[in-house]
Every structure is written in C-alpha cells, then in structure tokens.
Amino acid sequence: MRTLHTDVIINTIKEMCIQANLELANDVQGALKSAANKEESETGRQVLGQLEKNLIIASEENIPICQDTGMAIVFMEIGQDVHIEGQNIEDAINEGIRRGYKEGYLRKSVVSDPLIRINTKDNTPGVIHYSIIPGDKIRITVAPKGFGSENMSKVYMLKPADGIEGVKNAVIETVAQAGPNACPPMVIGVGIGGSFEKCTLLAKKALTRNLNKPNDIPYIKQLEEELFEKINQLGIGPAGLGGSNTALGVNIETYPTHIAGLPVAINICCHVNRHVVREI
Numbered sequence: 211m212r213t214l215h216t217d218v219i220i221n222t223i224k225e226m227c228i229q230a231n232l233e234l235a236n237d238v239q240g241a242l243k244s245a246a247n248k249e250e251s252e253t254g255r256q257v258l259g260q261l262e263k264n265l266i267i268a269s270e271e272n273i274p275i276c277q278d279t280g281m282a283i284v285f286m287e288i289g290q291d292v293h294i295e296g297q298n299i300e301d302a303i304n305e306g307i308r309r310g311y312k313e314g315y316l317r318k319s320v321v322s323d324p325l326i327r328i329n330t331k332d333n334t335p336g337v338i339h340y341s342i343i344p345g346d347k348i349r350i351t352v353a354p355k356g357f358g359s360e361n362m363s364k365v366y367m368l369k370p371a372d373g374i375e376g377v378k379n380a381v382i383e384t385v386a387q388a389g390p391n392a393c394p395p396m397v398i399g400v401g402i403g404g405s406f407e408k409c410t411l412l413a414k415k416a417l418t419r420n421l422n423k424p425n426d427i428p429y430i431k432q433l434e435e436e437l438f439e440k441i442n443q444l445g446i447g448p449a450g451l452g453g454s455n456t457a458l459g460v461n462i463e464t465y466p467t468h469i470a471g472l473p474v475a476i477n478i479c480c481h482v483n484r485h486v487v488r489e490i
Contacts, residue, residue, distance in 0.1 A: 212346035216296030223306025226352040228314035230484040241458035254453025279316040280354030282336035289345035353485040362388035368472040384476040390450020393480035401475040403465040412463040413477035418485040421459035
C-alpha cells in the first residue's frame with residue numbers, strides 16, 4: 211500500500227490546468243500541421259496558418275491558446291493500492307483547479323447554478339470522473355473543455371436495427387449541423403454503447419485519446435477512418451469558410467449495451483483539443 215498526500219494532487223492538477231491551456235498536445239499540433247499541408251482551399255490554408263501562428267504566440271508569450279479556457283474536466287484513475295491522506299480528494303482536485311486558473315491567469319467561466327448563473331470566480335467546480343485501476347499510482351487526465359464546441363454535441367438513442375449505418379448518419383448529421391459554430395477543424399469523440407450516460411462519458415474520454423492511436427478493434431478503426439474521410443468531404447472547412455479539412459480526427463470508444471438499445475454520443479471539440487496526462 212502506497213500513501214499519497216492530497217498536496218501532491220493539488221499541485222499536479224494546478225500545473226496541468228496551466229499546461230493544458232498554454233500548450234496544445236503534440237498529436238493535435240501534428241494533425242493541424244498535416245491539415246495545413248493538404249488543405250485545398252486558399253482561405254482554408256490561411257486560416258490554418260493563423261491557427262499555427264497562434265500556437266507559437268501562446269508558447270512564446272506564455273498566454274492561453276484560446277480565450278475560452280474551458281471548464282475543467284478531470285479523469286482520476288486511482289490505483290487500488292493507493293491510500294490517500296490529507297483532505298477530501300474532491301476538495302483537493304478543485305483546489306488544484308482553483309490555483310491553476312488563478313496562478314495561470316486563466317479565464318474563469320463556471321457559474322454556481324445553471325439558471326441563476328453567478329460566476330464562481332475560480333473556475334470550480336470541475337467535472338470529475340473516477341475509476342479504480344490496478345496498481346499503486348494515480349493517472350490523471352485534465353481536459354479543459356470550451357463550450358463553443360461542447361454546445362454542438364449530441365446524444366442519439368438509436369434502435370439496434372439502425373446498426374452501423376445509423377451510427378454513421380448520426381455522426382455526420384451532428385457535424386454538419388455544427389458547421390462553423392464548433393470552430394473547425396474539429397476533433398470528434400464518439401461513444402457507442404452502454405447506457406444514456408455511459409455513451410456520453412465514452413465520447414468525452416475519446417477526445418483525450420492520442421489522434422495517432424486508432425481504436426484497437428479493427429472494424430471500429432475502419433469506422434474512424436471512414437467517418438474522418440466523409441466529414442472532410444462536407445466542405446465546412448477551417449473556421450467554416452470552406453475547405454477540405456473539417457476534422458482533425460475521429461476517435462471512437464465502445465462498450466457493451468442492452469439488447470434493446472444502441473446509444474450513441476458525439477462530443478465535438480474545436481482544434482483546441484486540450485488534454486494533459488500525468489501519473490503520480
């Protein structure tokens with residue numbers, strides 16, 4: 211049994227919040243560069259060039275990649291052989307978010323009530339997902355999520371008879387309707403299976419998977435490739451101004467489901483698909 215103090219969790223999450231907002235992950239940067247090299251539209255190439263320049267400025271001047279520094283989404287994969295001491299773990303996670311957004315001078319975008327809408331002024335609370343894994347380590351993923359693209363996401367409760375074609379149609383329809391509102395080029399996370407809430411969690415988690423690592427299931431890998439191609443044929447293009455690069459990647463995660471259902475969630479992210487992973 212390994213003992214870990216919550217002070218370590220607080221400091222780690224603070225650093226991750228700042229890093230995620232200032233440095234785009236290498237896989238997404240690579241996808242942007244690849245899109246710029248093959249974009250057929252002159253306007254699209256200009257937009258992608260501006261996005262690449264924006265990343266350089268953010269890095270050089272130590273400022274956020276995007277003015278929407280997101281709501282902090284945190285995945286906590288906790289080893290079953292870890293004993294956590296100190297304060298309540300959820301309080302510690304939110305303290306890490308609080309310090310990160312304060313010390314990093316990041317925009318605070320969270321309101322304390324969805325209808326009364328008073329800003330909490332420290333970007334807490336985060337949305338936290340826990341899972342127990344083997345071992346004596348904690349694997350933390352911090353993924354600040356902007357809401358321009360979040361608002362374009364959808365859940366479909368398909369019938370089993372809709373099958374794989376129904377899934378394809380749902381994804382294409384969602385992206386087409388999102389159009390320029392999701393700040394393309396986009397990364398599309400898709401969750402298939404489970405239940406109403408499980409498929410949405412799968413879609414969110416899919417956004418944090420490296421774009422260079424396709425799904426391990428062969429037919430799902432093929433589906434990712436097919437959807438990526440079809441989405442880029444929609445012509446929405448960078449910033450919605452037309453072009454051959456509407457998506458930077460499509461990641462799909464699946465889970466067993468009930469005989470009577472086929473839940474599908476599509477979680478869209480703009481090109482600022484932020485995610486940082488650390489193990490402590």
